[in-house]
Amino acid sequence: MSAPIRLGMVGGGSGAFIGAVHRIAARLDGEFTLVAGALSSTPEKARESAQALGLARSYDDYVAMAKKEARRKDGIEAVAIVTPNHMHAGPAIEFLKRGIHVICDKPLTATMAEASRLARIAEQSEALFILTHNYTGYPMVRQARAMVAAGALGRLRLVQVEYVQDWLTEAAERSGSKQAEWRTDPARSGAGGATGDIGTHAYNLACFVSGLTPEALAADLSVFVPGRALDDNAHVLMRFEGGAKGMLWASQVAPGNENGLRLRIYGEKGGLEWAQEDPNYLWFTPFGKPKQRLTRGGPGTVPDAARVTRTPAGHPEGYLEGFANLYAEAARAIRARQAGEAVPAEVIYPTLADGLAGMRFVEACVRSSGRNAAWVKL
């Protein structure tokens, strides 16, 4: 094992949810070591959080961090950006400009304008941009993708995807939930509510596994909780190049659902079904034969799944392992770059292109919904 990659973090101060997840994910395989951070836009909080985490270097703002780290010999090689959406583009650009690899939470940005600016910078940078659509890291998602690509379902016809939660059933944003506050705030989240927060995950997953290119969508966005500024439910019809069709449902107001991300894909020859809350199973039905329950690491595992699994079949892996797989892939890609080599073909992670696709998805949903669910191109 080579020395761990030196990692910085922007955002993720004490109390943040996703920052802690990124830290565990980075640590799990021993490929990264967190050494620097601008953990909060409040300097005091940034310092305290850094101390609590035992960070070598704490910065009050990400610009200073980018500048100084870029100059150090032992400066960070990569940075994790785990701020709310509207604070993605700024830091990403600063680090990319200086050749520091960026691992950024989703969705890409809060606005299309930011996304475009970021894309331009990224194109000119030698550094990698990895977007943490973490569900693509689950081994059985990789298995599904590989099976589809290998033709196990034949030509695809249907892609049904949903991401369903219930935590915004009531106005949590008005009863002290920080998570709810920024996610329902257009200034920090962008134009999409449920659409941006979880709809993009569902959309990304559907595209990742199916390999299909979406052509158009028709969306009916709703705000069910009075006074909320962003959609808390999205009903979307989709059409793909080549004739496949699909439905996407994203909701944060469906009681009894925690993180119900579910994907079902059907083709001329078979079907695949997967659910994030039970991620170690993949249900495969070759048309006309009994349904099979494939298990992570079990019989029928393909190489793309095997290479991102750590424990034997029946010893479940979960959300953190899937997330960590993106970090592991990032590490492989970064090390290849550092060695002047091409990133190996089997290394898979969501990129800026996926981030832009997600932004177009949100934008299209909002636009379509504004036109009474008319079809809009993607």
Place this chain on the structure above:
Amino acid sequence: MSAPIRLGMVGGGSGAFIGAVHRIAARLDGEFTLVAGALSSTPEKARESAQALGLARSYDDYVAMAKKEARRKDGIEAVAIVTPNHMHAGPAIEFLKRGIHVICDKPLTATMAEASRLARIAEQSEALFILTHNYTGYPMVRQARAMVAAGALGRLRLVQVEYVQDWLTEAAERSGSKQAEWRTDPARSGAGGATGDIGTHAYNLACFVSGLTPEALAADLSVFVPGRALDDNAHVLMRFEGGAKGMLWASQVAPGNENGLRLRIYGEKGGLEWAQEDPNYLWFTPFGKPKQRLTRGGPGTVPDAARVTRTPAGHPEGYLEGFANLYAEAARAIRARQAGEAVPAEVIYPTLADGLAGMRFVEACVRSSGRNAAWVKL
């Protein structure tokens, strides 16, 4: 127990699927006795089928049957119509005109014109018209409906329903399946394929349980199997009076799905989830509390469910029992009518109004889809 009600049957000759189901359903509680039939439009087959079933009286056509049975003292009191869709209206009208109660398979008819004509006759008849949207007979569907009506979910927001099959994944209509032949034939099925055959069931179930009135829909119908004349997949967005919204998915080309009729309903205070293939369970989540698995006959059973259940909790009931519940309800209604009494308030069965609603649903889906999934009123 009073003497069984004398029942006739139109359609359901040897080889038919749904005729046999109706016969078991009629027999299960001992409330009906099948005594006459015009079991096939082919006289020879009609007679042979009648003999095979030990029927007292066999007719070559339903008009003769209606006339003669109406004149007999021991003539049939009710008739089950189990023909393909285009043959519903004709016999239904003949029997209704003569005061014979009609138990008719769904969808109501093949065309709106037929439906309207039937509706006019039915209005003038003393006889009852019962439409076998049989899934409304499941005890846990009754339980769900009663819980929604009692406010267990609060004001409703979301109705997600789907009916998914795979038996038309390939062109079964061209390889000898009689069932597939008429269901994919506009002349016999009407304008809707999957939409009419199973979409109407899903739509009916959603309305039955939610108690909501649909306002508009947007539908994207597809034909995936080349050469097929009717849709084999329907993607539908729905809006209900009062602001609730929903999605309906009906498919006959999704490998790995047998009769995947699933309903999920969410309101401000809770959620309910039910699946036809595991019909003895109803999943109830009061918002902010653990999900509960209600079982048929188990703790928490409401009277509306208890009165249509025959076996204790843990001894599963199935499709035939649910179907038989409609026959049992029909018997109760018929006996009340025969006694000159009002049909008791707790007796529930789908009526002509439900049949008309189903026809409007199919018509609206076809119309919307023809206009690129534009919203159409219901």
Place this chain on the structure above:
Amino acid sequence: MSAPIRLGMVGGGSGAFIGAVHRIAARLDGEFTLVAGALSSTPEKARESAQALGLARSYDDYVAMAKKEARRKDGIEAVAIVTPNHMHAGPAIEFLKRGIHVICDKPLTATMAEASRLARIAEQSEALFILTHNYTGYPMVRQARAMVAAGALGRLRLVQVEYVQDWLTEAAERSGSKQAEWRTDPARSGAGGATGDIGTHAYNLACFVSGLTPEALAADLSVFVPGRALDDNAHVLMRFEGGAKGMLWASQVAPGNENGLRLRIYGEKGGLEWAQEDPNYLWFTPFGKPKQRLTRGGPGTVPDAARVTRTPAGHPEGYLEGFANLYAEAARAIRARQAGEAVPAEVIYPTLADGLAGMRFVEACVRSSGRNAAWVKL
């Protein structure tokens, strides 16, 4: 369809549970018509119950019934005995002696002495004796049995079976439950409590599917509810001829279990798993391959299962259909006998031999438990 077989019933008066089940089961396929009964040992109740059911002939006691029916030209051809255990042998003998076929609830009798007497009479009778170990009627149980017999699991090693309930968790027998009263009363139930009531079902199922011959068992019977006279929990180890081993657990005091009859069988080449509460699924794992979910009527259905199924895959059958399958088998056997033919080889139903095996099982459990769970021969 031939004319229905004329059926009588002993026991099953108003309020009884299993009598109603037998009546539905007898009626479901139209093969039997209930015409006579001695429905209660209380003459008044017998008459009222008969009237409520619309029975042609009611008797005050089963001896009179047996004598009179045997003499009538239109007398019953078969009788269903649905009394508590201690009232099985008496009526069974009366009817068998007179050549009337007997369909008897399980366990066979309350005592071994009765069982032996009944066996002697049955041997001399031309009439058939069918024991309603109804779970053997489930199509997927038939499927499992056929697969085992065909070698799908290879040589068997393990048979794990359990039947778990919770309805006797508290002293229901002291709070007015008639069902609980006689089932916890040695005078009416015999020496086994849970062992006899549900343990025999589990034991029968294990033997039916595995085809193995039990050799010995070691049982630890318990009474958990103070004051109860019979076991409410049974823990049993089993050894079979040929070296296979197993465990059997029967309990009526396990909260959260309704009718949790579950069977798991493993051999050198594969495993099968089935649960009564979800009876339309059978889980099959060929060793080293993914687990398959076989469905009733779905791909992979064998003839033994197909011939006892009524509805297509995905339209669930339940407890009553499984029970009715035994009546349907009984009808086939009776008609064969009446035609002077051998009962067809594919017709399967539990016989007196199974009843005797169940009695030996209960007796062995009680004996072993009395000797501190020492092994006893079967």
Place this chain on the structure above:
Amino acid sequence: MSAPIRLGMVGGGSGAFIGAVHRIAARLDGEFTLVAGALSSTPEKARESAQALGLARSYDDYVAMAKKEARRKDGIEAVAIVTPNHMHAGPAIEFLKRGIHVICDKPLTATMAEASRLARIAEQSEALFILTHNYTGYPMVRQARAMVAAGALGRLRLVQVEYVQDWLTEAAERSGSKQAEWRTDPARSGAGGATGDIGTHAYNLACFVSGLTPEALAADLSVFVPGRALDDNAHVLMRFEGGAKGMLWASQVAPGNENGLRLRIYGEKGGLEWAQEDPNYLWFTPFGKPKQRLTRGGPGTVPDAARVTRTPAGHPEGYLEGFANLYAEAARAIRARQAGEAVPAEVIYPTLADGLAGMRFVEACVRSSGRNAAWVKL
């Protein structure tokens, strides 16, 4: 966060399964840093493995390691022992003698003699001994334990536990599987095969959650694969102080089972059911009420579960997180010791006492089985 605890490892060279698991578990929360190891008894392999892992210090044998590390200022503070069973006692004693905390894989040792010797040393040591019965680290196992302790089930009656696998269905030990080789070798595993390898886990889990003290057991151990020296299947009856009873089934020859560790506990007032392969759910039935599906982090979570959970409800945790929880608990205990404080009461981990209990369990199983499953005291 304080500086990570310096950790050493004995065993776990390249190719070993459980060593990698321990390393991830140690790393996951950032509480440990692996700095030294005697990773293999083959010096060459030890060195190569250490290099591959980037270890600071590699030793050819554990004695040298214990001596030298104990003398260093920056020596290891704790050691993970991840060798086969017969190599637990030796290293554990060496490190305990020198005040280095020991985190040891289960079962405790291969023989009772070793276990006793280890126990004597441990008693005299200041250092902690943590046994990785890792399943006790699952949050929902902690939840179950707390609920039982709080009386949610009332007085306990039944404990049904099983750990079922299929990987030894064929003679994997003769086709090159290192894991199978040592686990079926008495010299390396001890007297128990499945009993020691997974039976001890099941036994530990049952005791951990129930809080009951086992009194006696009766075991029927089997060797199903010809030529195998140790049991591959164990059927065990159990009796607990206070009258509760149970069954334990451990098998490695049941096709279709991967790591099927399942626990069901029933008391006078309710029941709990948990399965390791779906570890984020705990099924709770208060007697007479609907079954509830508790989820990790969801409504109803108790503090004992909340404190060992990292991700929100619906984002599943798995085997590694559960394992890591033991390391996190170890870290808390070690830090308390280092601070001269008592280990906080809420910190829970399996100790030497649990290890000894496991050894007694194996010994009792073997003894009982040798006496034809007679009851033996525990």
